Amino acid sequence: MEKTLFSVRGMTCSSCVARVEKKISKVDGVEKVNVNLAANQAQVEYDSNLSTANDIIQAIENIGYSSSVIDETDEKDVSEEQEKETKKLKKDFIFGAILTSIVLIGSIPHMMEGWGTWIPGFMTNAYWLLLLTSFVQLGPGWRFYSNSYKVLKNGSADMNVLVAMGTTAAWLYSGAMTLFPTTLSNMGFPVQLYYDVTTVITTLIILGRYLESKAKGETSSAIKKLMNLQAKTAKVIRDNQEIEIPVEEVVIHDHIIVRPGERIPVDGEIVKGKSSVDESMLTGESIPIEKEVGDEVIGATINKTGSFTLKATKVGKDTALSQIIRMVNEAQGSKAPIQRIVDKISAYFVPAVVVLAILSFIIWWAIGPDPAFIVGLTSFIAVLIIACPCALGLATPTAIMVGTEKGAENGVLIKDAASIERANKVKTVVLDKTGTITEGKPKVTDIISSSSYTRIELLSLVASLERKSEHPLGEAIVQEAIEEKLPLREPDNFESITGHGLIGTVDNHTIVVGNLKLMHDQNITNQEMIQTAERLADEGKTPMYIAIDGSYAGIIAVADTLKSDTKTAIKTLKSMGVHVIMLTGDHYRTAKAIAKEAGIEHFIAEVLPEHKAEEIKKLQEKGEVVAMVGDGINDAPALAQADVGIAIGTGTDVAMETASITLMRGNMMSVVTSLKLAKSTMNMIWQNLGWAFGYNVVLIPVAAGVLYPFIGIFLNPALAGAAMAFSSVSVVLNTLRLKKFKAVAN
Numbered sequence: 001m002e003k004t005l006f007s008v009r010g011m012t013c014s015s016c017v018a019r020v021e022k023k024i025s026k027v028d029g030v031e032k033v034n035v036n037l038a039a040n041q042a043q044v045e046y047d048s049n050l051s052t053a054n055d056i057i058q059a060i061e062n063i064g065y066s067s068s069v070i071d072e073t074d075e076k077d078v079s080e081e082q083e084k085e086t087k088k089l090k091k092d093f094i095f096g097a098i099l100t101s102i103v104l105i106g107s108i109p110h111m112m113e114g115w116g117t118w119i120p121g122f123m124t125n126a127y128w129l130l131l132l133t134s135f136v137q138l139g140p141g142w143r144f145y146s147n148s149y150k151v152l153k154n155g156s157a158d159m160n161v162l163v164a165m166g167t168t169a170a171w172l173y174s175g176a177m178t179l180f181p182t183t184l185s186n187m188g189f190p191v192q193l194y195y196d197v198t199t200v201i202t203t204l205i206i207l208g209r210y211l212e213s214k215a216k217g218e219t220s221s222a223i224k225k226l227m228n229l230q231a232k233t234a235k236v237i238r239d240n241q242e243i244e245i246p247v248e249e250v251v252i253h254d255h256i257i258v259r260p261g262e263r264i265p266v267d268g269e270i271v272k273g274k275s276s277v278d279e280s281m282l283t284g285e286s287i288p289i290e291k292e293v294g295d296e297v298i299g300a301t302i303n304k305t306g307s308f309t310l311k312a313t314k315v316g317k318d319t320a321l322s323q324i325i326r327m328v329n330e331a332q333g334s335k336a337p338i339q340r341i342v343d344k345i346s347a348y349f350v351p352a353v354v355v356l357a358i359l360s361f362i363i364w365w366a367i368g369p370d371p372a373f374i375v376g377l378t379s380f381i382a383v384l385i386i387a388c389p390c391a392l393g394l395a396t397p398t399a400i401m402v403g404t405e406k407g408a409e410n411g412v413l414i415k416d417a418a419s420i421e422r423a424n425k426v427k428t429v430v431l432d433k434t435g436t437i438t439e440g441k442p443k444v445t446d447i448i449s450s451s452s453y454t455r456i457e458l459l460s461l462v463a464s465l466e467r468k469s470e471h472p473l474g475e476a477i478v479q480e481a482i483e484e485k486l487p488l489r490e491p492d493n494f495e496s497i498t499g500h501g502l503i504g505t506v507d508n509h510t511i512v513v514g515n516l517k518l519m520h521d522q523n524i525t526n527q528e529m530i531q532t533a534e535r536l537a538d539e540g541k542t543p544m545y546i547a548i549d550g551s552y553a554g555i556i557a558v559a560d561t562l563k564s565d566t567k568t569a570i571k572t573l574k575s576m577g578v579h580v581i582m583l584t585g586d587h588y589r590t591a592k593a594i595a596k597e598a599g600i601e602h603f604i605a606e607v608l609p610e611h612k613a614e615e616i617k618k619l620q621e622k623g624e625v626v627a628m629v630g631d632g633i634n635d636a637p638a639l640a641q642a643d644v645g646i647a648i649g650t651g652t653d654v655a656m657e658t659a660s661i662t663l664m665r666g667n668m669m670s671v672v673t674s675l676k677l678a679k680s681t682m683n684m685i686w687q688n689l690g691w692a693f694g695y696n697v698v699l700i701p702v703a704a705g706v707l708y709p710f711i712g713i714f715l716n717p718a719l720a721g722a723a724m725a726f727s728s729v730s731v732v733l734n735t736l737r738l739k740k741f742k743a744v745a746n
Contacts, residue, residue, distance in 0.1 A: 005069070006053070015346055021035045031045045034333050043329075063151075089206060093203065096203035096206055104200065130175050163202075169381055202721075205385075205724060208729050211729045255271065255309055258303045267319045274308060277291050298319075346389050354384070388724045390728035392693070400420065403680070411665035426627040428625065430615070432630035464507075466478050501518040510550070563667060582604070583603070585609065612637065645659040669745070677741060
């Protein structure tokens with residue numbers, strides 16, 4: 001199944017979205033389509049054996065829109081059309097505003113008798129006003145006619161049709177009254193010129209479109225910043241020579257030289273040299289990471305100190321940065337469940353408004369105050385102009401765009417809009433222990449020696465023996481000895497007893513390291529030793545008994561320590577009203593100790609990886625909305641079962657297919673950030689929808705004249721145009737407040 005992103009140029013409201021989605025879905029092989037009004041994009045999943053990208057483009061163009069395939073990693077490709085449209089709108093607005101200002105001044109005497117005596121006569125001439133208004137309608141306003149024709153010929157209608165109908169009614173009536181005043185007066189039509197209304201409405205709506213387009217550009221600033229992080233060139237060794245080539249030409253296994261201060265071009269492995277690398281753009285860690293031969297480096301991160309040569313392992317769309325950009329783009333192109341309800345309402349919106357406008361005209365012409373025809377026409381124009389499906393169409397996708405990009409800025413990659421909606425409802429968070437609330441790397445916590453040996457002697461002898469072991473606990477002991485710069489010797493004999501421990505000889509000392517059963521098998525017993533080990537076990541540590549030359553010599557305890565922010569994160573989750581549960585395969589005693597240290601009251605221990613999903617299901621059956629946090633590998637079934645799967649990534653592994661959310665930074669506070677971001681985004685969506693629906697519910701009846709029986713006024717169509725123009729702008733500007741969201745500090 002192919003997944004492709006298409007630009008869709010010419011959409012103006014949610015009616016356009018429904019039309020494009022309907023048309024694309026009829027193309028053979030198309031399985032799924034999501035159209036985003038805020039981004040002017042369509043995300044399509046289709047069977048490439050049954051149709052091609054060109055088939056989809058043709059379908060879009062057949063209903064009056066223009067389209068092309070988007071290269072998601074090409075900043076120019078993504079943003080150029082948006083900038084072009086913004087510049088065109090600005091130019092049209094300036095031209096329209098100049099002519100509208102002249103028309104407004106010239107219309108003053110026509111508005112009220114005795115006004116504007118200071119205005120030159122030629123400016124008030126009706127033929128002059130007709131000419132200028134025609135320039136506005138057929139110049140900047142031509143877009144409304146052009147777009148209306150495209151949708152009407154396909155048997156549909158959108159906001160362009162509403163604007164075109166409203167402004168044309170005012171323009172044609174005024175033109176007819178200018179050209180045939182006597183004839184129309186004799187027919188009973190009152191003398192009234194609407195040139196000011198026509199030009200003001202057209203110009204204000206174009207101003208609104210311009211501000212909206214400019215603000216929409218702001219919603220995608222974060223993704224542009226990510227794109228700008230990409231290196232443009234790479235210094236590649238080919239035929240034993242260093243040459244500089246565009247980064248797009250780098251291939252896997254190329255050897256690339258990276259000097260201090262340069263961005264690393266692609267993902268790779270260091271094969272020569274060493275350095276420190278600033279990976280903050282991915283991990284959020286401000287301290288540079290030391291890298292040497294064999295270590296992985298990530299494209300777009302910054303080499304700080306030394307020079308090194310890397311072997312390219314991932315290039316083009318496979319790099320970590322490209323995956324991030326792709327995930328963010330896919331999330332922005334997805335549709336939240338709530339948006340589908342809005343789209344259904346929007347499908348009936350324009351026809352309903354046209355019917356209401358016609359009814360309003362007929363009713364006021366029949367029973368309205370004199371001049372009844374003008375009152376009816378005013379109401380007709382105001383209803384058409386005030387209605388705004390744009391605000392409805394922008395309310396959700398703009399918030400999703402900003403929310404997903406704020407997530408990417410803060411190391412939280414959100415799979416789709418539905419994940420945000422579900423995460424907002426989470427009341428239970430289940431945390432895997434190893435690698436989630438703990439570091440996932442055992443460390444030596446206690447070295448307790450008998451009176452026969454010093455702490456240093458004990459650690460040095462045991463670490464020398466453990467050098468031959470590949471067990472994680474043994475590696476922790478060796479690492480501790482290296483950090484303390486202790487001498488390590490080569491064991492003379494070495495025997496690994498599976499599940500129990502090690503026996504070997506170091507410096508003519510016979511050393512036994514392992515569990516209690518191994519000690520009993522070697523006839524080594526000591527009550528003090530057992531009591532100390534039980535105390536350490538109660539603290540969540542793994543004690544390893546040590547005997548030297550047949551006698552008890554001490555205990556070294558190893559534990560997987562809590563991450564530095566675990567306690568703070570769990571405390572914060574509780575303050576948010578979230579129920580926190582720890583899920584682990586560890587035995588009950590260890591799990592209890594870790595849970596107590598972390599501040600978790602509820603835990604489930606001794607659960608095999610394949611049974612974790614069953615535990616999630618049990619919670620869901622109780623009515624809980626559950627988020628599962630794990631490493632995305634062993635916990636994949638549980639992540640898939642949960643309402644929201646949150647996978648902790650490593651900076652390079654970002655494509656977690658089973659997860660709803662991937663945390664790039666691997667710390668516990670990122671879990672808090674992801675849930676708070678989901679809540680902030682959904683709050684913004686509800687605010688936007690409240691404004692959009694409230695605007696239409698309140699102002700359409702006002703435009704229809706519902707206030708006239710009470711306070712004796714009708715809504716001026718020019719004011720209706722202003723309100724309509726700024727309704728969608730207000731939604732986008734409100735959404736931009738979400739850009740102030742900040743990750744939760746430790």
